[in-house]
Amino acid sequence: MAERGCSSVSVVDTHRTRPPLPPRLSKGGQRTSAVQTLLFLLVALALCGMMIEACFIYRLYQTEQVSSATISKLIGGDEASATKPPGEDVLPSKPVAHLTDGPDVVHDEHVMAWSMVAGPNLYEIKYENKELIIQKEAYYYVYSKVFYFLDSSSFTHEINVKTERYAGGYITLLQSRNNSPTPGKIQSNSYLGGVFHLYKNDAIYVNVSNTRRIARHKSFENVFGAYMI
Template identity: 45%
Template sequence: MAEGGGPPVFMVDTYGARAPPVPKRERAQRSCGVAQVLLFILVTLALCGLVVEAFFIYSLHQSKYVSIIDSQKTHLIHQTIFIQNEKKKKSTHSFAFWVCVPGGPEAHQDQHVMGWNVNGEPLLHEIDYENKRLVIQKEGYYFIYSKVFFTDSDTFYHSVQKHTVRYAEHSISLLLSRNYSPPSNKYYRQNSFLGGVFYLEKHDALFVNVTNTQKVVVYQAMENVFGAFML
């Protein structure tokens, strides 16, 4: 008991009933700093991914562009080679062109096989002329043609024959025409033209056969022609 008879004095802890202290701001700042770092890392990774993706897209586009250019170059090279080969083929094609000159030495030597001018300027390339025949030196497809101008009062035969080593005894008729003239007109004149495409082998010989070479009119050179050219 206290002095003076007063009531007893108790010590009361006034701090015990108070709320817990508020956390310090340093912890909140630390947590915000960690979140910001994580967010920065994620954004950086996303940007890096975009950069890598853009690089791959650019590389793919460049590879496609290069492949297109390469294909165009290859096509151009092939086209150039094809054109050069076609030019070579055209330059190496065989051809022959003969005319029957009026009064020529071979005009009427044979009754049936026509002779052609050998003293003029015939066009020949890889085709020889031997014994009134065109001798093929390069196998392939040829366009063969012949035209004769004749006078007859009966039937006149005009043909292009082929002689080959496979059939040495006989010739083969490639082109043939029959022309009928009025028997009343002795000087009836007309033309006969033959032309066609045939496959010829090396050493095949071509010649023109008629009913009678004496009935062939040779007033002008271009009235009677014979030739072939390779396709």
């Protein structure tokens, strides 16, 4: 007599020796995947090319800007140098003064005056009342050159200094005296130059025997100056 209940029945295929394989992709699916991959690579290459081209254009634009600015600066510098004397923008390292004659000069009978329109060079030395006034105590090279007419009398050329340390009024630093060797009016030059210790507010000036005998053909023929050494 059979037992009551459910019984399970298993059917085994004794002829199958391997597990079932997954379904294979069709040829149409493989071709679509390859086309998509190729399109992705082409788009990526195009984007990379655009980025590289943009970088080259930016660098070229920056180079052109720098070149234009450099050319403008050089042209501007050339124009400025054409209108300014050489070295005008360079400040001296020490006090200096160099004065010349000029159309605005009016001499006293003995004390020579100097032009303020003929390109004076003044740095840390003042020019007032025909005198160079020292602003810094130091040793200075002081010089003067004059071009004059010499007749039968003598001609005297001096550089004097007014100082608070001398109650006599002035001290003669340098002097030249020239006598005419022959009768008649001739032209001559006198140059004076030397090193002196000058104090602040010392005033140096050029004194001659007669300013009416100063020849005034060109401004650079009569000069006066000083510079710190």
